Amino acid sequence: xxxxxxxxxxxxxxxxxxxxxxxxxxxxxxxxxxxxxxxxxxxxxxxxxxxxxxxxxxxxxxxxxxxxxxxxxxxxxxxxxxxxxxxxxxxxxxxxxxxxxxxxxxxxxxxxxxxxxxxxxxxxxxxxxxxxxxxxxxxxxxxxxxxxxxxxxxxxxxxxxxxxxxxxxxxxxxxxxxxxxxxxxxxxxxxxxxxxxxxxxxxxxxxxxxxxxxxxxxxxxxxxxxxxxxxxxxxxxxxxxxxxxxxxxxxxxxxxxxxxxxxxxxxxxxxxxxxxxxxxxxxxxxxxxxxxxxxxxxxxxxxxxxxxxxxxxxxxxxxxxxxxxxxxxxxxxxxxxxxxxxxxxxxxxxxxxxxxxxxxxxxxxxxxxxxxxxxxxxxxxxxxxxxxxxxxxxxxxxxxxxxxxxxxxxxxxxxxxxxxxxxxxxxxxxxxxxxxxxxxxxxxxxxxxxxxxxxxxxxxxxxxxxxxxxxxxxxxxxxxxxxxxxxxxxxxxxxxxxxxxxxxxxxxxxxxxxxxxxxxxxxxxxxxxxxxxxxxxxxxxxxxxxxxxxxxxxxxxxxxxxxxxxxxxxxxxxxxxxxxxxxxxxxxxxxxxxxxxxxxxxxxxxxxxxxxxxxxxxxxxxxxxxxxxxxxxxxxxxxxxxxxxxx
Amino acid sequence: xxxxxxxxxxxxxxxxxxxxxxxxxxxxxxxxxxxxxxxxxxxxxxxxxxxxxxxxxxxxxxxxxxxxxxxxxxxxxxxxxxxxxxxxxxxxxxxxxxxxxxxxxxxxxxxxxxxxxxxxxxxxxxxxxxxxxxxxxxxxxxxxxxxxxxxxxxxxxxxxxxxxxxxxxxxxxxxxxxxxxxxxxxxxxxxxxxxxxxxxxxxxxxxxxxxxxxxxxxxxxxxxxxxxxxxxxxxxxxxxxxxxxxxxxxxxxx
Numbered sequence: 001x002x003x004x005x006x007x008x009x010x011x012x013x014x015x016x017x018x019x020x021x022x023x024x025x026x027x028x029x030x031x032x033x034x035x036x037x038x039x040x041x042x043x044x045x046x047x048x049x050x051x052x053x054x055x056x057x058x059x060x061x062x063x064x065x066x067x068x069x070x071x072x073x074x075x076x077x078x079x080x081x082x083x084x085x086x087x088x089x090x091x092x093x094x095x096x097x098x099x100x101x102x103x104x105x106x107x108x109x110x111x112x113x114x115x116x117x118x119x120x121x122x123x124x125x126x127x128x129x130x131x132x133x134x135x136x137x138x139x140x141x142x143x144x145x146x147x148x149x150x151x152x153x154x155x156x157x158x159x160x161x162x163x164x165x166x167x168x169x170x171x172x173x174x175x176x177x178x179x180x181x182x183x184x185x186x187x188x189x190x191x192x193x194x195x196x197x198x199x200x201x202x203x204x205x206x207x208x209x210x211x212x213x214x215x216x217x218x219x220x221x222x223x224x225x226x227x228x229x230x231x232x233x234x235x236x237x238x239x240x241x242x243x244x245x246x247x248x249x250x251x252x253x254x255x256x257x258x259x260x261x262x263x264x265x266x267x268x269x270x271x272x273x274x275x276x277x278x279x280x281x282x283x284x285x286x287x288x289x290x291x292x293x294x295x296x297x298x299x300x301x302x303x304x305x306x307x308x309x310x311x312x313x314x315x316x317x318x319x320x321x322x323x324x325x326x327x328x329x330x331x332x333x334x335x336x337x338x339x340x341x342x343x344x345x346x347x348x349x350x351x352x353x354x355x356x357x358x359x360x361x362x363x364x365x366x367x368x369x370x371x372x373x374x375x376x377x378x379x380x381x382x383x384x385x386x387x388x389x390x391x392x393x394x395x396x397x398x399x400x401x402x403x404x405x406x407x408x409x410x411x412x413x414x415x416x417x418x419x420x421x422x423x424x425x426x427x428x429x430x431x432x433x434x435x436x437x438x439x440x441x442x443x444x445x446x447x448x449x450x451x452x453x454x455x456x457x458x459x460x461x462x463x464x465x466x467x468x469x470x471x472x473x474x475x476x477x478x479x480x481x482x483x484x485x486x487x488x489x490x491x492x493x494x495x496x497x498x499x500x501x502x503x504x505x506x507x508x509x510x511x512x513x514x515x516x517x518x519x520x521x522x523x524x525x526x527x528x529x530x531x532x533x534x535x536x537x538x539x540x541x542x543x544x545x546x547x548x549x550x551x552x553x554x555x556x557x558x559x560x561x562x563x564x565x566x567x568x569x570x571x572x573x574x575x576x577x578x579x580x581x582x583x584x585x586x587x588x589x590x591x592x593x594x595x596x597x598x599x600x601x602x603x604x605x606x607x608x609x610x611x612x613x614x615x616x617x618x619x620x621x622x623x624x625x626x627x628x629x630x631x632x633x634x635x636x637x638x639x640x641x642x643x644x645x646x647x
Numbered sequence: 648x649x650x651x652x653x654x655x656x657x658x659x660x661x662x663x664x665x666x667x668x669x670x671x672x673x674x675x676x677x678x679x680x681x682x683x684x685x686x687x688x689x690x691x692x693x694x695x696x697x698x699x700x701x702x703x704x705x706x707x708x709x710x711x712x713x714x715x716x717x718x719x720x721x722x723x724x725x726x727x728x729x730x731x732x733x734x735x736x737x738x739x740x741x742x743x744x745x746x747x748x749x750x751x752x753x754x755x756x757x758x759x760x761x762x763x764x765x766x767x768x769x770x771x772x773x774x775x776x777x778x779x780x781x782x783x784x785x786x787x788x789x790x791x792x793x794x795x796x797x798x799x800x801x802x803x804x805x806x807x808x809x810x811x812x813x814x815x816x817x818x819x820x821x822x823x824x825x826x827x828x829x830x831x832x833x834x835x836x837x838x839x840x841x842x843x844x845x846x847x848x849x850x851x852x853x854x855x856x857x858x859x860x861x862x863x864x865x866x867x868x869x870x871x872x873x874x875x876x877x878x879x880x881x882x883x884x885x886x887x888x889x890x891x892x893x894x895x896x897x898x899x900x901x
Contacts, residue, residue, distance in 0.1 A: 270755055270765035279747040560743045563704065564804075565732025566760050 002103070006110035013087070018638065020079040021119050023541050027072040028123025028161055029130055030533065035065055035157035036131045065160075073168045074538075079545055080112070080172050084179060085552075091180065105177040112176065116169045124161060128153060206256030213249030216242050221596050247296050247589065251289040254585075255282035273566065273574040280574075281581050284550065291546070292586050295539045299590035299624075300597065302539070306532025307598050307620040322419060322450060322457045324510045325403070327351065328492065329453035330480040332505035340478060344499050350492060351485040354398050356451070357475040358462070359390040363434055365461060368416075371429040375422060383423070389462045389477075391451075392470040399451065402483050408464065413444035415464040419457040424448050427461075436469055452479050453508035485509075536624050539586070540631040547579050551639035558643040572640050579639060583632050591621075648679040651811055651844045652701065657710035659696050659867075670696040672867035673710070678812070681842045683834070685849055685858035687887070689894065693867040694848050695816065701846070702735060702814050703727050715811045732760055736805030740817040742797040744789040744804075750796075751776075751785040754803045761808060775803045778840070779833050795826025799833060806837055815847040819854045831857045852891060856884040863890055870894060 010017055084091075094104050131154070223239035259282050262269050269275050285292065328351070332341055347353050365386045366372050372380055396415075397407045408415055414434065416427055424446065431443035450457060485492055489509055496507060558571055659671040670693045678684050688694040699705035701712055703719055712719040714734060722730055736757075737743075744753045751772055758768045776782045779799045784792055792800065798818060805813050815834075819827035835857055837843045849855050857880065863871040871890050875883045 266765045266769065270759050270763075270768045272759055272762065273756075275752050275759065276745065276748065276756065279745075279752070283747045557745055557747075560745065562728065563702075563731070563737060563743075564757060564760065565728045565730070565735070567728040570760065 002107055003110055006107050006114060009107070009111055010114060017083070017115060018634070020083055021115055022634070023079050023545075024076055024116070024119040024165075025123040025126065026537060027076070028120055028165060029126040030537070031065070031069070031072065031164070032124055032127025032154070032157050032161050033131050035160050036127070036154035069164050069168070073171065076168055077172060077175060079541070080176065084108075084176065085549060101181050105180045108176045108180065109173045112169060112173055116165070120162065120165055124158065127157070127161070203256070203260055206253045206260070209249050209253035210257050213246050213253060216246035216249060220246055224596065224600055227600075243593070244293075244297065247593075248290070248293045250589065251285060251292045251296075251585075254289075255285040258282065273561070273570055276561070277574045277577045280554070280578050284578075284582060285585070288546065291542070295542065296586040296590045296593070298535050298539050299586055300593045302532045302535030303590060303594035303620055303624070304532075304597055304601065305528040305535070306623065307594070308601060309528025309532060323454045324508075324513060325450045326453050326481045326483065326508075327485050327510055328482040329508040330482075330496075330505055331452065331508070332478050334475050334478055341480060341499070341505060345496065347480060350487065350495065351482040352402065353480050353482045354395075354402050356391065356395045356399060356479040356481060358477040358479065359470055359473040360476045361388050361390045361436075361463075361473075363388045363436075363463075368431055368434065368461070369426050369429070370432070371426045374426055374429070383460050386460055390470060390473070391462060391464050392467045393464055394467050396464045399481065402481075408444070410444060410464070410466045412439065412441055412466075414441045415444050416446045417449060417451065417459070417462045417464065418446070419448065419450040419454075419459050421448075423460050434463075436465065437472075439469065441465070452481055453510060453513065455508075455513065532620070533623065533627070536627050540583075540628055543583055543586075544631045544635040547582060547635050548638055548642065551575070551642045555643060555645075562644075568644055571643065575639050575643060576636060579632065579636050583628065583635075587624075587628065648681075650677040651680050651682075651715060652678040652846070653711070653713040654697075654701070655711040655713070657697070657700060657712060658708045659693075659700055659705070660708045669867050671700065671707070674864070674867070674869055676862055676869065676872075678844060678846060680844055681838070683838045683845045683847070683857070683859045685847050685855040685861040686864060687849060687852075687855055687861055687891070688864035688870075689850065692864045694864050696867075697864065698814055698816055698846070698848050701812075702737065703731055732757070732808070734811045736808060736810035736813040738798070738801050738805045738813065738815040738818045740820040742789070742794070742801050742821070744797055744801055746789045748788075749785065750781065750787055750789075750792065750800045753789070753800055754785075754807055757804050757808050771807055772803075775807050778836065779803050779806075793826065794822050795829055798822060798826070798830050802830070802833060802837070806841070806843060811844065813843055813845045815845060817849055817851075818847065819849065819851060824853075827854065852884060852887045855887050856880050861887060861890075863894060865894060 091104055095101070220239045220242035223235045223242065227233060227235035227239060259278060262274070262278055269278070330341060332338060334357075341347075342355060347355075365383055365388060368388065372383065375383065393408065393410050399405075400407050416431060418424055418427065427446050431446070433440055433442045435441075450459065451462070487495070489511055492509070493507070499505075561571055562568070654677070655675050657671055657674045658669065661668040661670055672693070674693075674697060686694045686697065696705065700707045701714075701719075703722070707720060710720075717730070717734075719730075745756070748756065754772045754775065755768050758771060763771075772785070773782075776785055779802060781796060781799050781803060784796050784800070787796075789797055789800075798821075802818075805815075818834075819830060822830060831854060834845060834847075838845055847854070847858065855861050859875050861873045862869060863873070871894075873883075873886055873890060878886070
């Protein structure tokens with residue numbers, strides 16, 4: 001009997017349940033996606049060092065997933081509270097009819113169970129499909145074919161989702177029972193009559209607060225630009241603190257300011273339902289400005305992480321081909337007791353290679369170029385006092401011959417090689433002559449290329465000198481660059497392994513690095529994008545729920561408007577205006593915040609490589625708009641159906 | 648004089664097949680321009696149903712309601728909202744002011760939804776406020792007003808569009824006797840000076856004594872009709888009381 005009652009309740013108020021259902025389903029879907037990533041790590045090729053890093057990352061991932069669960073739990077409880085609030089009167093009537101609190105709780109528990117079961121099921125199916133889809137997208141993003149990145153059903157994620165959400169449902173049920181047993185009957189029956197108090201502030205005070213908020217935000221922006229997001233110094237801290245205060249003050253004074261502006265324009269204010277809509281918005285903002293400020297900050301974090309994630313993806317993509325010209329590079333630091341590697345290892349057996357020796361020099365970068373001030377502060381600090389490395393003309397030519405590049409011929413000249421765009425730009429502005437062993441050399445040309453495999457393109461400068469000038473020097477580094485390998489990666493690693501016992505040298509195999517970069521950075525990017533999405537989701541869901549509660553609380557106001565002869569079209573328009581303002585107010589300030597933030601943080605990401613801020617912003621906003629837009633439409637449709645219910 | 652409202656053989660049934668309740672059972676009457684008519688009856692007599700039918704909030708089962716030559720039952724539901732805001736003014740027992748709007752805005756709302764010119768809106772609201780003596784509360788919010796003030800604001804809202812008919816549903820129901828008297832005096836004022844036609848539903852004899860004519864309803868039918876004529880209000884009040892005792896008398900019949 002109770003089961004039937006619960007089922008009927010859900011059927012009867014499916015529209016109220018829709019947003020709740022969607023929230024939970026979407027939440028479970030995201031949760032599954034995130035956790036299924038852990039089981040996809042099997043695809044990654046790992047050396048011991050990376051394995052440690054990955055374990056650490058996994059650990060932080062589990063924190064994130066815990067954090068996720070908490071956020072989702074809050075959302076679900078919020079959604080649940082909304083439902084209960086909407087049905088207070090119904091519950092009150094059950095109670096006046098003499099139904100025991102225990103039984104009412106039981107009905108609510110059953111309802112939650114039914115909805116929970118359906119949404120869990122729907123969410124998991126969506127999650128499994130989604131993880132397949134995401135793998136394809138991720139593989140596409142990195143422009144790499146990855147056989148291992150396939151459709152995987154993650155048992156871990158599946159179980160985790162079921163366990164976590166069962167716990168949340170359990171908590172929610174306890175909360176509901178607690179709510180029902182605690183609440184007073186009179187409050188349930190009179191829930192809709194509650195009058196909301198209005199804060200009325202003086203015109204002058206609200207203008208003053210508004211000005212202060214703008215100034216505070218301006219100072220906060222100035223601080224973060226000065227800080228450059230490079231260190232957690234006092235500027236950074238103050239920027240965050242002032243940003244928070246400014247946002248809060250902004251929304252605190254906004255409604256007063258807007259009311260003043262619109263009220264003074266009588267033509268606008270006294271048209272249709274404009275003044276009703278404005279009053280609704282202003283009273284809403286007045287009573288929820290703290291929540292709006294929090295949402296703004298959440299959205300800011302979401303945009304920040306999301307676009308940084310996108311940034312990392314594109315950095316990885318751009319860098320890879322450039323920093324990995326060889327199939328394999330072996331490198332060893334040379335000191336007094338090191339034995340050249342080709343004395344121990346039969347290099348010809350491994351593949352087609354060139355041996356290259358690199359020499360140190362006393363020449364500093366800022367002697368070569370006067371334009372280091374073009375770099376931003378941090379880069380300049382790192383690079384200014386960098387001592388340039390040196391290589392012999394014949395060594396380069398051997399390399400060039402193997403790589404089928406143009407050979408060079410030096411005549412009291414030198415050639416500059418770098419693989420960093422920003423250094424190239426500086427060198428293009430002009431290079432100075434240098435004096436080496438009393439011989440004056442002039443710059444011949446500059447090459448933008450990598451000479452060996454690196455984790456990322458980070459060679460600020462190396463010069464090629466005539467052989468006779470290099471000969472007396474002691475090499476500091478020996479490189480063995482393999483164009484091709486005769487054996488599989490596993491076999492090569494096996495052949496090299498015994499020699500690593502006595503000496504330390506670096507093995508940089510292109511395919512391995514690609515796979516590693518992919519593995520780790522995919523996760524970093526994925527986590528960033530994921531957190532971004534979840535934050536945006538949480539914000540939008542809270543906004544939607546707020547609006548829906550609002551609509552159901554204000555049902556009498558709208559009924560009155562209809563009695564007075566306001567057409568449904570006009571009411572819907574007023575609702576649209578209210579919901580739009582409420583949805584896009586935090587969004588717009590968050591966008592302003594994040595334009596500043598992303599502009600600053602992109603210079604940090606830029607050190608890793610050039611990124612296309614605009615396209616990242618576009619992708620970010622596209623995703624945000626998609627989520628935002630769909631929730632906006634759902635909220636609008638649901639609100640108007642609540643408000644225009646019965647006749 | 649020309650009738651503003653004409654109700655002919657109005658019937659309103661509730662329920663289905665076997666259990667039909669005749670809330671309004673063949674009522675006919677007329678209200679002419681500038682008349683202040685009261686509808687009285689015990690609860691359940693059908694007076695609120697009658698009001699709801701006239702105000703187009705509810706639909707009659709059969710019969711005709713003609714307001715200014717317009718047959719209400721033939722208006723398409725799409726056009727009902729427009730009809731309400733153009734031809735009718737409402738005053739409710741519980742004021743029904745929008746608590747987020749000031750007094751001025753509550754009154755102006757009736758005009759803004761008619762898409763009136765903003766300049767004339769301000770003038771009209773000002774003039775109406777003067778008539779009803781509520782100029783001092785125009786900038787206040789409903790929660791800052793007393794019950795009587797709220798009801799006078801609501802009356803101003805109902806009057807400002809110059810409607811063909813003002814429908815008042817127990818307007819003094821939530822007021823103390825002093826506020827009720829003030830409000831009814833305003834009604835009288837509006838009725839005499841501005842020629843407003845008012846149809847007021849009430850069960851209170853004192854409130855009803857301000858009317859020109861009173862229609863008594865019992866079990867969905869017209870039971871009696873009293874016309875004040877040139878009588879003093881006090882005499883009229885006594886007449887009303889007499890009918891009411893008569894009305895309630897049949898309880899003893901059992």
